[in-house]
Amino acid sequence: MKFYYPMSKKTKSKKKKVSPKKEKPISIYDKEFKTLLTNLIGPEAVTVVDQLIKRKNVSEFTVAENLEMNINQFRSIIYKLDAYNLVSGTRKKDKKKGWYIYYWTFHPERLENLYWNIxxxxxxxxxxxxxxxxxxxxxxxxxxxxxxxxxxxxxxxxxxxxxxxxxxxxxxxxxxxxxxxxxxxxxxxxxxxxxx
Ligand SMILES: [Zn+2]
Known part of the structure; x- marks a missing residue:
């Protein structure tokens, strides 16, 4: 016995040229990366990265203040992120206060490398x-x-x-x-x- 099916819309659409899937951009908001950061460092690392992802060279004091952390809490997290090579920092002397302030930049592409290396x-x-x-x-x-x-x-x-x-x-x-x-x-x- 033979069955004849009318050509459905679905079959027709198959002939259409399918555009290739675009590469998904790396995002800290991806669940996998959040889990990775949480497992490696702790949930605070996600909140710190959240702050750093917005722009480059962010002052350590700005982030600490935004997150209502003291500077030592922030530094303990940023040093761990640095140990995993996920951030880079430069220091500048504050002319008024005379001490050094660190400015940090987060590198999302390195997070992806770390993810795959693990x-x-x-x-x-x-x-x-x-x-x-x-x-x-x-x-x-x-x-x-x-x-x-x-x-x-x-x-x-x-x-x-x-x-x-x-x-x-x-x-x-x-x-x-x-x-x-x-x-x-x-x-x-x-x-x-x-x-x-
Ligand atoms: Zn036993």
Whole structure:
């Protein structure tokens, strides 16, 4: 039996030339970047970056005042952002007061680099974990206190140091790691960060 479908609008529109997707601009307002900053430094880092993203060379005192932070609180955050290479600072002498004031600039493109570098490092770690998972046996406490490899299990005579239960052989987590690796590789490939 054959079915004939009338040509729907949807089918017709497929013939239209589809314009290529525009590259999404990097934005601190992206959830991923907010999460990244929060995990690396803390939620205050997001509020500081929020202030710095508006213009270049912002005085440390301006940001601290806007956020109702004292200058030392602000500096502890900005130094961490600097350690991750996300900001750059210049100092200028305040002629009236005679001391140095730092002016900071946030570099959003570096945030994106950091984001992908962390993902690449995570992928490497997952692959190492998968390799380990495939080549050695693992033992687990029936009360779920610990999970150790064969060597570690032998050292504790296959007794849980927490509850003294006898450890039992565990199923390797190969599927779990393979899934995580696949997802991560797909994300990295989509972004053009993976060369295979
Ligand atoms: Zn136990």
């Amino acid at each position: 993902k690449l490092r995570k992928l490497k770690k997952l692959k190492e974990r998968l390799a380990q998972e495939s080549k050695t046996l693992f033992y687990v406490c029936p009360n779920k206190c610990i999970r150790v490899n064969l060597h570690e299990g032998m050292e504790m005579n296959f007794r849980c140091p927490e509850c003294n239960s006898l450890l039992k052989e565990d199923i390797p987590n190969i599927k779990k790691f393979e899934k995580e690796i696949k997802e991560l590789e797909e994300e990295l490939k989509k972004a053009g960060k993976l060369q295979y």
